[in-house]
Amino acid sequence: MTNKPRAYSLKQLYEMENADDGFILTVINIFLEYVPASTNELVNACAKEDWDTVYFIAHKLKANVNLLNIELIKEDVRFIENAAKTKTNLEQIASKAKIVNNTIQQAAAEMKEDFNL
């Protein structure tokens, strides 16, 4: 592990009972397998103005962002979820989705580096 500032934090995971390195690695692998792909999909759904899909992805993403403590985008994900659900402020969603995607891709790269994956 590095001491460089990171977009994500494993604090919440390590606070869980019996959260050993094996468990953390499992969660990281699953995150890498599913989450970066889903934020790419989020950007595509915004481009298509498919707001139901945008809402669904943002809703699911929220729990992961909280779990891995990706502070930078917590508010943005909530904003996207709410706006897509209520069909308000739609014009702001796409730019925030890009920020979310970039941050997730950055966190994924950092995880790969930190865990030699």
Add this chain to the structure above:
Amino acid sequence: MKQDPISIFIVEDDAVYSAVLGHFLSLNPDFHVKKFNTAKNFLSAVYEKPDIVTLDYSMPDTNGDLLLMQVKELSPDTKVIIISGQEDIKVAVELFKKGADDYIVKDGDTQERLWLSIRNMRENISLKKEVSSLQQEVAKKYNFQKAMIGNSHTLKQVFSLMEKAASTNITVTVTGETGTGKDLVAKAIHFNSDRKKFPFVPVNVAAIPRELLESELFGHEKGAFTGANAKRIGKFEEANNGTLFLDEIGEMDINMQAKLLRVLQEQEISRVGSNELIKINVRIIVATHRNLLDQVKKGKFREDLFYRLLGLTVHLPPLRERGSDIILVAKHFIDEFCRENNFSKKHLSGDAKKKLMLHSFPGNIRELKSVVELASVMCDTEEIMEEHIQINSQANNHFRSASDSLTLKQFTAQLIQHCLDTNNYDVLKVASQLDVGKSTIYRMVNNNELKLQKNADNKLHDK
């Protein structure tokens, strides 16, 4: 309290969250956890009837409300914890109305709240399982065929009446000699009826002093009489929604009979020392070894109460009228006694069976039980012999036998003759009791092996 393992299904399409929940719940080795990432996969496994399901409200292939209703329909006893990404009170209330057992929002405290929720549910599940297992045990114990052993025609008629009694709410009068199992019939009717989840309360009227019976049945208020130091609930209230079994009703004091009649008519009681009327819903089963109609004629039993209680009468035949049931019942008691006392299995020798069959058993089942239990103790081998069967000969003066010196044919004739003598020469009844054809009996009569007397012309009851 020791708790059984429980099965938990995690229904969650978010792979990260599913892994976290799975890890967290697997910390307890008593939690058997399975994960499902689609509603379809989960529904195909719900037949396993998991104890608890954690259900993500937003599944991609269905909506949470629908999935909840499907779970409750397919497995009503499964507890469902909704785990949602949104804290929406309206949605939560709607889900509770539809049967959700808890609603937890995905945030930093989710695991802790889930743990608490499952811990509470687990206690409830364990208690429910314990109650259900006890209910099954009771139902098994009081299954009609197990409560009373035998294949005789007379007993089959009793079973048929018991089934009718169990499926309705009719008042039942159980009659029969002492020791025929009237209390067992009452219990079996109760535990096979819709009231089985409520109390069965037996009261032996003959065993309670006359002056205490009213307070025993209806309860009393504090200070109602000397010695009434505290308020006490009576048997009627105790049996509310269940069954009150009044054994030996024929022994009830005539004044008490009037009070009982009023309660039966009004379906309400008042405790001794109180004017407050308390509504009750109690099924009444009564039993007596007396002929209540005779008691009515003698003025010892109120006619109005007699008709109020009459309902369905289940008459239990004495053991001597149940033919080969004697051996079946004896075997049952021997097996039970040997099992309870860690004896090796014992069986009756031919002569021992013969001796039992020839006895009139005035004490009925109770007497037979004592006789065979004693025989099981006296017998050191696996075969219970005639000498181990110790019967009070005073009680067996209906029939004397020098059976040791008889051939099987002579013994059979003597047994049938004994039954004919004690059953008013009713050929059909005796044929049924002994499980032989009536033509066999007539053939033996024609061969002068049996006699249909004393007045053969009008005692012949071939109906």
